[in-house]
Amino acid sequence: MDIxxxxxxxxxxxxxxxxxxxxxxxxxxxxxxxxxxxxxxxxRTGSIDWPLxxxxxxxxxxxxxxxxxxxxxxxxxxxxxxxxxxxxxxxxLFMGLTVMFGFGFLxxxxxxxxxxxxxxxxxxxxxxxxxxxxxxxxxxxxxxGGMAVNAYLWGPGAKLWKTRPEWFTNRVEYAGLFWHxxxxxxxxxxPILYLL
Amino acid sequence: MGKNRDSGKDAGRxxxxxxxxxxHELGFWRKYVFSxxxxxxxxxxxxxxxxxxxxxxxxxxxxRWQLAYxxxxxxxxxxxxxxxxxxxxxxxxEFYNQLGAMHGTIMVFLGVVPLAVGGFGNFVLPLQxxxxxxxxxxxxxxxxxxxxxxxxxxxASFFMPGGAAQSGWTSYAPLANIAPTGQTAWLIxxxxxxxxxxxxxxxxxxxxxxxxxxxxxxxxxxFFCWAQxxxxxxxxxxxxxxEAAGVLQxxxxxxxxxxxxxxGLVVSGEVVQGAGQGSPLLWQHLFWFLxxxxxxxxxxxxxxxxxxxxxxxxxxPLWGYKAMVYxxxxxxxxxxxxxxxxxxxxxxxxxxxxxFQTTTMIISIPSVVILACLFLSLWGGSIRFNTPxxxxxxxxxxxxxxxxxxxxxxxxxxxxxxxxxxxxxGHFHYVVAPGTIFAxxxxxxxxxxxxxxRKMSEFLGKLxxxxxxxxxxxxxxxxxxxxxxxxxxxxxDGGQVYAxxxxxxxLNKMMSFGAWGLAIAQIPFIINFFMSIRMGEKASxxxxxxxxxxxxxxxxxxxxxxxxxxxxxxxxYDYSVPGExxxxxxxxxxxxx
Numbered sequence: 001m002d003i004x005x006x007x008x009x010x011x012x013x014x015x016x017x018x019x020x021x022x023x024x025x026x027x028x029x030x031x032x033x034x035x036x037x038x039x040x041x042x043x044r045t046g047s048i049d050w051p052l053x054x055x056x057x058x059x060x061x062x063x064x065x066x067x068x069x070x071x072x073x074x075x076x077x078x079x080x081x082x083x084x085x086x087x088x089x090x091x092x093l094f095m096g097l098t099v100m101f102g103f104g105f106l107x108x109x110x111x112x113x114x115x116x117x118x119x120x121x122x123x124x125x126x127x128x129x130x131x132x133x134x135x136x137x138x139x140x141x142x143x144x145g146g147m148a149v150n151a152y153l154w155g156p157g158a159k160l161w162k163t164r165p166e167w168f169t170n171r172v173e174y175a176g177l178f179w180h181x182x183x184x185x186x187x188x189x190x191p192i193l194y195l196l
Numbered sequence: 197m198g199k200n201r202d203s204g205k206d207a208g209r210x211x212x213x214x215x216x217x218x219x220h221e222l223g224f225w226r227k228y229v230f231s232x233x234x235x236x237x238x239x240x241x242x243x244x245x246x247x248x249x250x251x252x253x254x255x256x257x258x259x260r261w262q263l264a265y266x267x268x269x270x271x272x273x274x275x276x277x278x279x280x281x282x283x284x285x286x287x288x289x290e291f292y293n294q295l296g297a298m299h300g301t302i303m304v305f306l307g308v309v310p311l312a313v314g315g316f317g318n319f320v321l322p323l324q325x326x327x328x329x330x331x332x333x334x335x336x337x338x339x340x341x342x343x344x345x346x347x348x349x350x351x352a353s354f355f356m357p358g359g360a361a362q363s364g365w366t367s368y369a370p371l372a373n374i375a376p377t378g379q380t381a382w383l384i385x386x387x388x389x390x391x392x393x394x395x396x397x398x399x400x401x402x403x404x405x406x407x408x409x410x411x412x413x414x415x416x417x418x419f420f421c422w423a424q425x426x427x428x429x430x431x432x433x434x435x436x437x438x439e440a441a442g443v444l445q446x447x448x449x450x451x452x453x454x455x456x457x458x459x460g461l462v463v464s465g466e467v468v469q470g471a472g473q474g475s476p477l478l479w480q481h482l483f484w485f486l487x488x489x490x491x492x493x494x495x496x497x498x499x500x501x502x503x504x505x506x507x508x509x510x511x512x513p514l515w516g517y518k519a520m521v522y523x524x525x526x527x528x529x530x531x532x533x534x535x536x537x538x539x540x541x542x543x544x545x546x547x548x549x550x551x552f553q554t555t556t557m558i559i560s561i562p563s564v565v566i567l568a569c570l571f572l573s574l575w576g577g578s579i580r581f582n583t584p585x586x587x588x589x590x591x592x593x594x595x596x597x598x599x600x601x602x603x604x605x606x607x608x609x610x611x612x613x614x615x616x617x618x619x620x621x622g623h624f625h626y627v628v629a630p631g632t633i634f635a636x637x638x639x640x641x642x643x644x645x646x647x648x649x650r651k652m653s654e655f656l657g658k659l660x661x662x663x664x665x666x667x668x669x670x671x672x673x674x675x676x677x678x679x680x681x682x683x684x685x686x687x688x689d690g691g692q693v694y695a696x697x698x699x700x701x702x703l704n705k706m707m708s709f710g711a712w713g714l715a716i717a718q719i720p721f722i723i724n725f726f727m728s729i730r731m732g733e734k735a736s737x738x739x740x741x742x743x744x745x746x747x748x749x750x751x752x753x754x755x756x757x758x759x760x761x762x763x764x765x766x767x768x769y770d771y772s773v774p775g776e777x778x779x780x781x782x783x784x785x786x787x788x789x
Contacts, residue, residue, distance in 0.1 A: 002328070003327075003328060003329060003331060003333070003407070004406075004407070005406050005407075010406055013405060013406060015405075015406065016406075017331040017332070017402050017406045017407075020401070020402050020405060020406060021331065021332060021398050021399075021402045024397075024398045024401055024402070024432060025394075025398050027432060027433065028394050028397075028398075028432045028433065028435070028436050029436070031433050031434075031436035031437055032436035032437070032439055032440055033440075034436075034437070035436060035437035035440035035441065035482055035485070036440045036443075036444075039440070039444060039455065039478060039482075042475055042478050043455070043473070043474070043475065043478075046473065046475055047473050048473070122451075122452075123447060123451040123452065123453045124451060124452030124453055124454070124470065124471060125471060126471045126473075127453070127454060127455070127471055127473055127474065130447065130451075130453035130454065130455060130471070131455075133447075133451070133453075134443065134444065134447055134453070138443065
């Protein structure tokens, strides 16, 4: 017996295994980032001299990064939609773009980080920078993880398209759900760290 | 394992393998080490868990020597521990603290959880739902190896400069922030263990929900499956906050941040440099947000195992199956809003304390419902007193003692006196040691024939059970007495310097001899376990005349589990159905039209 419900959903739950799995995984991610956001709130409300993010951090660069990441979410959807229209060429194009946007995000982030470190603004300087580096660092790790999955699906993983196209399309959808989540986390990080 | 299949079964398996999988027998490494088969992974988890249980128990026996005979050299092995741990064989306080912290960590995260969830969950759950394997077999393999890495890091930390973690299994800040390097290893190890649990729990939930056999509706699931499913939700949602806390403490230790470091902290007469303004209480909140649900992670699989064995050996349906299922759901939900009852003494406001006290009293209700259902299931049954049933029966009162002694801890007024005393140790050990671990032993005896095709010896099993039951109580019952007398749980010398501890100090020797007796009582189990793999009495596919689906598969089940896809026609516990020729009706037996 092979494992069922890989390419078609189970009738009574209406889900494939991977779809349920990725949503559960995202639920645990919500708890992970939720705990860190709670930490942010507790540290900030308990602080006597909490600096404003916009005074220390580079808001234009972060805005640019927000645009880059949202664009990558759009291309991610286009990649999946291309597979739904049975167009592997278009999928390769859009998935490639998604990965490139990911790189773009990380490069901008690198410049931001190095500017901070250059000015002697370290995680140990104050609790704002501590939570800033922790949250954005953890988010960056998620970006790298998502990019690794996306790059795999763009490259060697795409072989599955020939034998089991529905399964491959589903995999792209799951990767997309994760990628959107990573995007969503940034949408929360951007205002609380840079603007408020 | 696998040495004792008869040739007929073997031929069937190869045929199945060839037809369904199109590949030949896998090599040694893929079959037994980097296997994706849930049964092999389950056994890997179980063996790892048992080994760590033994290791954690050894740490505790060293501590018990120190408590019974403080300042005296440890006999036999004292000289082997080295001058950094026990110069001249006399244990140093730092080493005692390492043993305490690592005993807790290892027993909880590397002993009980891998055996109860990783071992039994992996082996039994897919079989009971009639699935060919877990939903994500490769992820399953990765979960195990992540646990293995975490375990090795924890183990290796004993040999680091300054030794292993020594700030208690709770790693309270800021003490843990300034502890030696072993604490960093603890944090990294925990991140591996948490990752393992998270991926495992996704796998369990998807398997239980998606891979149920045809006809196996949720209310026909064996209670064990429900217990594992709900446990997986607890792990999934409670562990990430601890992962976050672990990352934050790691940042504090490695990057010099001050998440948990208050301003103006003085260590050894010097003010600690740093940004300050951190919150030590935040660590406690994040830690207990995991660690209270973790208590139910330890107990729910045990309840699941006991439910299976009680139904099977009373030859009766479980009394109140639905009430048990709804209770376990309610229990899981409530377990997320009781965590601060571990923190009554931290100076939080009375309103908060009142809230958490109330939720704590409420959560005892579903526990009592489940326990009452299990007790009532015994009523009027013709009970078979085999080894699994003895352990399962002992679980009931032992867990009962553990649960009831928890109530005074959950009430703020009585907790003021009892907090941080040996009473607390007695309470949670009754839940976990003669409670959960007895249930786990019951499970080992019960499912051993499924895993190996052979039964364990009943005589050695009883030789294991009765002394274990007695020694468990010899160890843990006096702790209540010491705790009520006010003896702190964290004293390196067992309380010698405190006058109020004087009258109850003699109990330390009794408890220590109980612990060493318990070690001797495990020898029959170890002998039984290894002897029975090769030489045990051959078991049929369904040696206990059980109803659930795992007993439909051959013993041991082949790769892919079932020879034909099982279909379920009835609930999980159709024992002694009137009018049937046998006193059990397997779930896959069709109903007569």
